[in-house]
Amino acid sequence: MDFSFLPEAVRDPLRAWMFILGFGLAATLLAVMLHRVGIALLRRIARRRPFTTHATTVAFGASRMCLVLFAWRVVLSGAPSGVPYLTPISYGVTVSLILALTWLAIRCIQSISETIIAQNPFDVSDNLKARRILTQTRVLARSAYFIAGLLGFAFVLLTLPGARQFGASLLASAGVAGLVAGIAARPVLGNFIAGLQIAFSQPIRIDDVLIVNGEWGRVEEITGTFVVVRIWDERRMIVPLQWFIENPFENWTHQSSTILGTVFLWLDFGVPVDAVRAEFERLCKACELWDKRVCVLHVTDATDRAMQVRLLVSARDSGTAFDLRCHIRERMIAFIAARYPDSLPRLRAELDRPDDTAAPRERVRVMETADGLA
Numbered sequence: 001m002d003f004s005f006l007p008e009a010v011r012d013p014l015r016a017w018m019f020i021l022g023f024g025l026a027a028t029l030l031a032v033m034l035h036r037v038g039i040a041l042l043r044r045i046a047r048r049r050p051f052t053t054h055a056t057t058v059a060f061g062a063s064r065m066c067l068v069l070f071a072w073r074v075v076l077s078g079a080p081s082g083v084p085y086l087t088p089i090s091y092g093v094t095v096s097l098i099l100a101l102t103w104l105a106i107r108c109i110q111s112i113s114e115t116i117i118a119q120n121p122f123d124v125s126d127n128l129k130a131r132r133i134l135t136q137t138r139v140l141a142r143s144a145y146f147i148a149g150l151l152g153f154a155f156v157l158l159t160l161p162g163a164r165q166f167g168a169s170l171l172a173s174a175g176v177a178g179l180v181a182g183i184a185a186r187p188v189l190g191n192f193i194a195g196l197q198i199a200f201s202q203p204i205r206i207d208d209v210l211i212v213n214g215e216w217g218r219v220e221e222i223t224g225t226f227v228v229v230r231i232w233d234e235r236r237m238i239v240p241l242q243w244f245i246e247n248p249f250e251n252w253t254h255q256s257s258t259i260l261g262t263v264f265l266w267l268d269f270g271v272p273v274d275a276v277r278a279e280f281e282r283l284c285k286a287c288e289l290w291d292k293r294v295c296v297l298h299v300t301d302a303t304d305r306a307m308q309v310r311l312l313v314s315a316r317d318s319g320t321a322f323d324l325r326c327h328i329r330e331r332m333i334a335f336i337a338a339r340y341p342d343s344l345p346r347l348r349a350e351l352d353r354p355d356d357t358a359a360p361r362e363r364v365r366v367m368e369t370a371d372g373l374a
Contacts, residue, residue, distance in 0.1 A: 005365070016079070016083045020079050027072065027075050028071055028072070029157050030071065031064075031067040031068045032068065035064045035226055039063075043056050054115045058107050059104055059107040059108050059111060062107045063104055065103070065169075069100050070097060073093050076089065077090070101152070102148055102151070102152030104286065105148040105152075109145060113140075115132055118284070119155075130207040131208070132202055132208050134205070135204070135205040136200070136202070138206070139196070139222055140196075140199050142223065143195060146224060148308065189214065194242040195222075195224055198241060201250065204244055205253075206221075206226065207253075208218055208252075208254070209253045209317070209318045210229060210251055211252070212249050215229070215231050216232050217237060226239060226240050227244065252318050253317070257317040257318075258291065259317065259318050260312060261313050261314070261321035261325040262313075263310070263325050263329045263332070264310055266307070267306060267307060267344065268307075268342065268345055269302075270342065271340055272340065272343075273297075273309070275339070275340075276309065276335075276336065278323035279332070280311055282329075287327060289327065290313060291314050293312055294314035306345040307347065328344065
């Protein structure tokens with residue numbers, strides 16, 4: 001836009017700014033109208049495409065701001081160079097346009113990630129594929145946010161007069177300061193690279209069940225620098241991303257959420273194993289927590305006082321397996337105590353009376369429950 005056809009008007013700064021503001025407001029109204037029409041047409045054309053439809057909603061404000069600032073930039077670029085305060089205002093509009101474009105890029109990335117997550121719900125029983133996609137989407141989206149923000153900040157700096165000379169002098173005089181900065185930035189860069197590794201190789205995913213430093217918990221959130229693990233008692237463990245690349249840990253749901261659970265009982269040698277096995281199988285079939293895969297009873301160990309019985313059951317996930325183990329343990333102890341009380345672990349001893357040698361020997365049976373009953 002060129003104001004050269006108004007030579008007399010632009011000689012007066014006040015009148016010049018009045019013309020500029022008038023054209024700017026007209027350009028703003030035109031930009032808003034074009035934006036509304038364009039968004040309506042785009043929604044109508046892409047009404048069956050979820051990515052485009054969601055993007056028009058999420059990035060509506062950012063795209064309108066970019067179009068309005070672009071209109072102002074066109075108006076200011078055509079204004080005469082002699083108008084007071086034109087240069088700093090033009091610079092401010094340019095910087096605002098760069099920031100608005102950065103905002104638009106971030107909103108577009110957000111719309112894509114939200115659409116992918118919405119099309120792959122993970123609140124289902126078999127959610128392994130959905131959790132894999134969710135983890136990749138969130139980690140890559142945060143990395144894209146960082147890159148978009150970094151590029152926007154770089155373009156803003158490039159608009160500063162002498163920014164390239166400043167950058168060149170900074171690189172030339174880096175020396176020890178550059179080495180110190182590199183060492184200081186190593187954890188940040190390490191976590192960033194670790195986040196990309198986790199996104200593609202996926203040793204952990206959202207809602208995975210982990211054992212980290214002896215604590216059982218679920219992956220609640222994966223950020224750009226750390227992982228939030230929700231422990232079973234509602235505590236939160238904050239673990240850096242790089243830790244999962246450099247240290248071993250247990251992932252109970254890496255391939256599948258199904259898991260085996262064990263219950264150990266210490267019983268006397270006289271317990272009828274077949275009757276205990278029949279009751280165990282009956283309890284499994286009657287319990288809704290059992291996934292009908294594994295229900296096995298074995299005598300796995302024996303000492304000079306008792307034998308160890310292992311009850312092996314399966315469940316659809318680790319939380320259900322814990323509840324199933326507790327249920328089986330309680331019912332089996334109650335069954336054995338009611339039907340075969342002498343089959344609980346016991347300690348036998350014989351005591352003689354030292355003060356009466358003529359009296360017949362009295363034998364006393366001492367019974368006590370072993371600590372390892374459960």
